[in-house]
Amino acid sequence: MFHKILIANRGEIALRILRTCREMGIRAVVAHSKADEHSLPVRLADEAICIGPHDARASYLNIPAIISAAEVTDSEAVHPGYGFLAENAAFADICRACGLTFIGPSPEAIRLMGDKVQARRTAAQAGVPVVPGSDGPLGDAAEALAVAERVGFPVILKAAAGGGGRGMRIVRTPEEVAQAFAACQSEAAAAFGASEVYVEKFIERARHVEVQVLGDRHGRRIHLGERDCSVQRRHQKLIEEAPAPELPAATRAGLHRAALALADAVGYVNAGTVEFLVDPDGRFYFIEMNTRIQVEHPVTEEITGLDLVREQIRIAAGEPLGYEQAAVRVVGHAIECRVNAEDPETFAPSAGRVTTWVPPGGPGIRVDSHLAAPCAVPPFYDALLAKVIARGADRREALGRLRRALRETLVEGVKTSIPFQLRVLDDPAFVEGRFTSADGRRLHP
Numbered sequence: 001m002f003h004k005i006l007i008a009n010r011g012e013i014a015l016r017i018l019r020t021c022r023e024m025g026i027r028a029v030v031a032h033s034k035a036d037e038h039s040l041p042v043r044l045a046d047e048a049i050c051i052g053p054h055d056a057r058a059s060y061l062n063i064p065a066i067i068s069a070a071e072v073t074d075s076e077a078v079h080p081g082y083g084f085l086a087e088n089a090a091f092a093d094i095c096r097a098c099g100l101t102f103i104g105p106s107p108e109a110i111r112l113m114g115d116k117v118q119a120r121r122t123a124a125q126a127g128v129p130v131v132p133g134s135d136g137p138l139g140d141a142a143e144a145l146a147v148a149e150r151v152g153f154p155v156i157l158k159a160a161a162g163g164g165g166r167g168m169r170i171v172r173t174p175e176e177v178a179q180a181f182a183a184c185q186s187e188a189a190a191a192f193g194a195s196e197v198y199v200e201k202f203i204e205r206a207r208h209v210e211v212q213v214l215g216d217r218h219g220r221r222i223h224l225g226e227r228d229c230s231v232q233r234r235h236q237k238l239i240e241e242a243p244a245p246e247l248p249a250a251t252r253a254g255l256h257r258a259a260l261a262l263a264d265a266v267g268y269v270n271a272g273t274v275e276f277l278v279d280p281d282g283r284f285y286f287i288e289m290n291t292r293i294q295v296e297h298p299v300t301e302e303i304t305g306l307d308l309v310r311e312q313i314r315i316a317a318g319e320p321l322g323y324e325q326a327a328v329r330v331v332g333h334a335i336e337c338r339v340n341a342e343d344p345e346t347f348a349p350s351a352g353r354v355t356t357w358v359p360p361g362g363p364g365i366r367v368d369s370h371l372a373a374p375c376a377v378p379p380f381y382d383a384l385l386a387k388v389i390a391r392g393a394d395r396r397e398a399l400g401r402l403r404r405a406l407r408e409t410l411v412e413g414v415k416t417s418i419p420f421q422l423r424v425l426d427d428p429a430f431v432e433g434r435f436t437s438a439d440g441r442r443l444h445p
Contacts, residue, residue, distance in 0.1 A: 001317050002026055002077045002101070006070040007041070009081030010060065011384060012370045013293070014041035017079050020309040029073045031066055033059035035380060040372045047073055054380045060084040063091050070100055077101035077316060079309075083382060086292040087114055103316040105270045105291045112266055113289040117160050117198050123286040126265035128258045131277065131285040133200035141181040144199050145174060151201040157181060159188030160196035165235025167191060170202055203285065205436045206277040208232065209244050210290075211259035212300045212308075215268045216315050222325045223256045224300050224308075230437045231424055233347050238417060239424060240296035241335040242303050245395055245433030251282040262289060271297075271312050280436075295338065295387070298368060302334035302391040333395040335402050337421045339369075339409065340383040344420040351379035356412035360405035364391045364398070377414050385416065395433065399425060 004027040007017050014030055018041055021028040030045035035054035042048045049069045052059030059065065061084055070078055078100050080086040086104065089111040095102040104110070113119045117137055120130050132151045137160050138144045148155040148171065157180050159167025167188035169180035181197060189195040208229045215221040228244035229237045244252070259274035266289075273290040297308045306328075315321070341350045357373035369386030377385065388405050392398030403425050406418050429435045 001319075002313070004029060004046075004073065004075045005077045005079055005103070005313070006031055006066070006073060006075035007045075007079050007081065008060070008066050009079070009084060009086075010036050010039065010041065010370075010381065012368050012387065013081035013083075013295075014039075015044065015370045016368055017081060017309055018045060020307055020313065023307075024310065024313065026313070029069070029075055031060075031069045033380075035376075035378045039375070040370045043372075049073060054378060056084065056380060060381075063088075063094055066091075067094060067098055067100070071098070075100070077103055077313075079103040079312070080292065082292050082295055087290070089114060101316050103270070103312050105268055105272060109266050109268055109272075110291045113272075113291050115160055116158060116288055117196070119288060120286070122265055123262050126261045128262050128286045129284060131200040131203065131287065134198045137196035137198055138181070141178040144181050144197070145177045147199045148177060149174070151199070154202040154204070155199050156202040157184045157197055157199055159184060159192060159194070160198055161188065161192040161194040165232075167197070168235055200287075203277045203279050206230075206279055207244070207436050208237075208275065209247070209255060209278050209284070210273045210275040210294075211255050212294075212297070213259050213263045213268065213272050213274060214308075214311055214315070214321060215263055215270065215272070216321045217269055217318055218320045220321050220324075221260055221263045221268065222321065222323075222328060223259055224304050224306065224328055225330050226252065226255055227296055227299055229296060230435055231430070232437055233420075237296065237338065238340075239335065239337050239421060240299055241333065241395070241398075242299040243330060243333065245333075247278070248282045251278060251284060255284055258284070258286065262286065270315050271308055295384070296336055298366060298387060298389045299334040299336045302366065302389060303330050303332055304328060305331070332391055332393050333398045334389055334391045335395075335398045336387050336389045337402065337406060338384055338417070339386040339388060339411070339421075340417040341377045341385050341414045342383050342417055343415050344417050347417075349379065349383050350415040351377050351383075352414045353377065354385070354411060354413045356410055358408075358410035359386065360388060360408035362401070362405070362408075364401045365389070365405045366391070371411075374413075385411065385414075399431065 051065040085091040092107040154172040212224040231239035366389040390402035
């Protein structure tokens with residue numbers, strides 16, 4: 001097992017990883033930017049090292065600085081968390097070349113699944129259903145239009161190297177294709193350094209359901225059930241729950257089989273998430289695989305009793321999973337709300353200074369947060385302040401606890417997403433468990 005791990009991230013995920021390291025008797029080094037020098041993860045770390053100024057490109061995305069930080073602190077492994085370099089195959093390659101263990105999948109798996117076109121092809125070859133669309137990146141808007149007319153409108157244009165909801169445009173008429181294609185190319189080039197775009201059929205009133213998988217270096221792969229992440233804004237998730245409610249048993253089992261088939265096809269090692277769209281008839285389609293720990297991993301932890309970060313570290317150290325699929329037991333229901341620093345009406349960022357932070361508590365409530373008021377919410381990074389997770393014996397109990405917990409949560413100094421989330425939790429469609437991604441638009445101003 002490792003004696004020291006460098007955490008190449010910030011905020012709540014840095015603190016989450018640090019806590020598991022402490023429980024495992026592993027020293028944790030937090031690599032941080034100048035803007036985060038007084039943050040809670042830095043204050044609680046066994047060691048902390050500044051890797052650059054506030055600009056993420058000069059700090060959290062600065063590969064030479066992170067590698068140097070690992071070397072000077074005598075760290076054996078690097079945990080990238082989520083975002084930043086977590087799905088950067090070149091970074092994983094460099095870690096390997098420098099004798100550092102990258103706590104995640106192989107560079108080859110990251111590269112394959114990070115190219116959305118190649119990921120679609122791999123899924124199709126493994127017998128996993130994919131959304132109808134282009135076979136590869138498109139050369140121009142005319143080619144995009146031809147594919148869109150073949151599969152039928154509406155369609156969605158996506159960046160081949162995309163993620164996090166960026167580089168995506170829904171197109172409902174032929175007249176919109178040229179402008180949307182140019183916008184996708186421009187956004188993809190700016191966000192990912194690659195302007196390739198492809199087209200998929202847009203599945204109306206779909207649910208976004210994902211399956212958590214784990215694989216070790218000894219060839220064993222299992223799933224830990226599924227999560228429903230349909231409540232989103234601008235393709236960014238706001239509420240996640242496990243297991244997915246009101247899902248036909250055949251669809252649920254099919255999702256699990258498909259996720260494992262894809263993981264087997266790429267020889268996947270470590271924690272990963274296979275994401276699907278599920279249409280109103282229960283048919284499902286692969287959309288992408290996230291080769292990292294997910295923001296929403298706590299809901300899976302709450303219903304399985306497993307620490308996914310611990311599993312990541314164990315697998316990266318070469319240990320076998322040590323249990324079979326039959327040993328995984330799903331008990332109860334869990335729902336998570338991402339509390340973001342943003343205007344609940346417009347979703348505009350709300351950077352500033354948190355003057356008061358009173359997290360909720362009580363039976364069945366977990367809070368993952370790096371807040372320690374008073375503290376700054378810098379405008380340079382993701383707006384996530386906290387994750388409030390409620391667990392219950394069933395969905396009704398979890399939902400009641402989550403409503404109560406959000407109403408108890410006190411954040412002053414910045415606006416938060418809580419008022420919007422409370423509206424969602426009271427919406428009849430959500431309460432009935434029949435909420436789709438499209439339904440969220442009704443609750444927007």
